[in-house]
Amino acid sequence: MTLEEIIIKGGVAIWPLLLLSVISIATILERLWFWSQVLLQEKTIIDRVTEAAELNWHLVAKIAREYRKHPLGNFVYSPLQLDDPEPEVFHLALEAAADEELAKMRKGEKILEVIVALSPLLGLFGTVLGLIKALGSITISDLGGSSTLGVSDGIGESLISTAVGLLIAIITLSFYRLFQALWATRVRIFRKMGSQLEVLYRQKWFEEEILEDKIENSEDKFGFESKLSTNRDR
Secondary structure, eight states, X not given: OOHHHHHHHSOTTHHHHHHHHHHHHHHHHHHHHHHHHHHHHHHHHHHHHHHHHHHOTHHHHHHHHHTTTSHHHHHHHHHHTSSSOOHHHHHHHHHHHHHHHXXXXXXXHHHHHHHHHHHHHHHHHHHHHHHXXXXXXXXXXXXXXXXXXXXXXXXXXXXXXXXHHHHHHHHHHHHHHHXXXXXXXXXXXXXXXXXXXXXXXXXXXXXXXHHHHHHHHHHHHHHHHHHXXXXXXX
């Protein structure tokens, strides 16, 4: 059966089903392109950021800035725009950036959900209309006569919309589950990356605090000794 025959025999419901199929294909292709770009650069970003964070923290912001168009790069770069925040503030900034990027990565999923739910119902609706049309002209006196010969063909044609609706729903659901699995993996990566950055930042921040305290103590001690020597000279 060709596409033209399906459209002709599919009835009224075939047109909204075709529209849903076009929307589904467009959304799936856009999401496939998006996830391909995410996966291609992800490992490079993780390796470079992790290495920079362990060796020289000041390089992390520079590297993350290069990948700001990538969700992971923007997630790392967002809290680094703050001016020497406390560890608690850095943690909150990481969480806010993660929530924002993960929400953006779910773009298009609601559209696929609607198509999965709506396609079989539209197909069933088309089948019911087809059955009503096929059986509507039959009377009890016609049963077994020549006028009922075309009823079986009419019933078969009315099931086309259901088949098309189920096919659209199955294909859309398959890709929807794939995108959900990719998103769930990104959630784990974001959490792991965020925890590593937070631990390293806390370590750096406390080391700087200890160093500042030592400098202040040495300055106070030097100032106190200077005052003692001045008093002795007097």
